[in-house]
Amino acid sequence: MSKAAEIDIASVSKIYGKTTAVDAISLKIPAGSYCCLLGPSGCGKTSTLRMIAGHESVSVGDIVLGKNVVTHLPPAKRGTAMMFQSYALFPHLDLVDNVAFSLKMAGVDKDTRRARALDLLKLMQMDAYASRKPAQLSGGQQQRVALARALITDPEALLLDEPLSALDPFLKIRMRAELKKLQKQLGITFVHVTHSQEEAMALADIIVVMSDGRIEQAASPREVFERPATAFVARFMGDHNVISGKVVNSADGLVTFEIVGGGTFSAAGEPRPPGANVDAAVRTDHVRIGESPIKGLGFTGIVSNLEYRGGTIKLTIEGAGIAEFTAIITDKAFYAAPVAVGDAVPLHWDSEDAIVLGTPDP
Incomplete structure (x- = not known):
């Protein structure tokens, strides 16, 4: 896997018409940390994640990944990978081809990309299902495949948009533990959007609490809980x-x-x-x-x-x-x-x- 990168969000705003979704936020996410963006609906957390990913343009400010200013780079050139809330798996492809898809687009030969996809399915304990289609999997299994697909590009940072929201309560708790273990194993920077306080407390090294497009507090879970800033x-x-x-x-x-x-x-x-x-x-x-x-x-x-x-x-x-x-x-x-x-x-x-x-x- 790639080395992890620090993410530096420098005075970033996102403005839609007359609405300011993200209002001049500055945040440093240390390399190799697990960061949760936490807040109610409409607080700006998903817009922030999408700007890091390159799926939303930055209205004002800069985003720096490692030593590279990535503000205007397309998603594929940033060194980040995003796992979407819906998983967005291709229904007509088996799991190997789903996971290998971005390598296919990059022109990697079939044997190489399929071998790499199988390695990642093994990491996710999904190699036994390699020839299945997404519809034949449970929600938790689909999530593992979506994670494998996001990781195949060797990102320096993995971006997760409410990845556990579609799962039942018991599976949520199990997948939470697996995400934390995976992040420690890979050593890359994870940025995870959630509206669940419990999820953020369980997973994060740093919790960033957002409200009305601004950061109210960015600190360790213990500090946010013991000494709330506002x-x-x-x-x-x-x-x-x-x-x-x-x-x-x-x-x-x-x-x-x-x-x-x-x-x-x-x-x-x-x-x-x-x-x-x-x-x-x-x-x-x-x-x-x-x-x-x-x-x-x-x-x-x-x-x-x-x-x-x-x-x-x-x-x-x-x-x-x-x-x-x-x-x-x-x-x-x-x-x-x-x-x-x-x-x-x-x-x-x-x-x-x-x-x-x-x-x-x-």
Whole structure:
């Protein structure tokens, strides 16, 4: 296989008429890493992937692969390969000819290209099916063939557009493990578009969270989860409550703020000027039932919903100025002192479990 290439996206925008789909994003994807572009529909992640591939033109900015500026090169000259969501296999060709197709177009002789295609089908554990047509395969098997076909050109980067979206939940989890293993085995750069937080967390070395054509945060899965950069990231990744208010004062590494409805809270973070708007995130699994010994690290609310989840119970609480607050309590802690819908319940958390969220870089 080829050596992996770093991908450098330098101030890239994609504009369709009056709509800006991707808005001046800059991102360095290290060589040999697994990068997931994550975000809701319409956030610009697929447009970004297609611009890296050369299937969409870049309106402004440059894309550099390794040492080569590839902004205006056709897809076949870039050193990338793309695996499409639909797999796009040729129904009339057997698996060997499907995989070998791009080598045929490049004028590689039949024996060489078929031998190379068989090697890749073997890598995907699909060599036993080599003479079959795509219609005779399951979804997971078709996906392996599509991967083999993308890899036959020895790309420096493999681009995957929601590759697991068509699979059933059990197969998704299995294919996730196989993709990660394959990426480590090949050592090339993978860029994978998904709207699934779980998929991105399981696969990526770097998660790039996008919203409205911009990058909200690009970091390791642990950092994105433990220290979301913005309120959007905290909400989109889930498992965080976001509380918004106006700063009262900052001292000893804590920012104290008031919310509409009168409550006062504190969160760890850099000092902010009094009166400034501020968002803070509180991890749902770090919230506990009981009075807070420290003012600003809890509140009392009314239980509006309970969900039993086996090892944990999900409580939804409403308080003054807080419409919906989630606490994930272990079943042991919950059943030691159970509460019911309609009960007033005090909640608290530790100072390090509430963090002030920044704003995206301009």
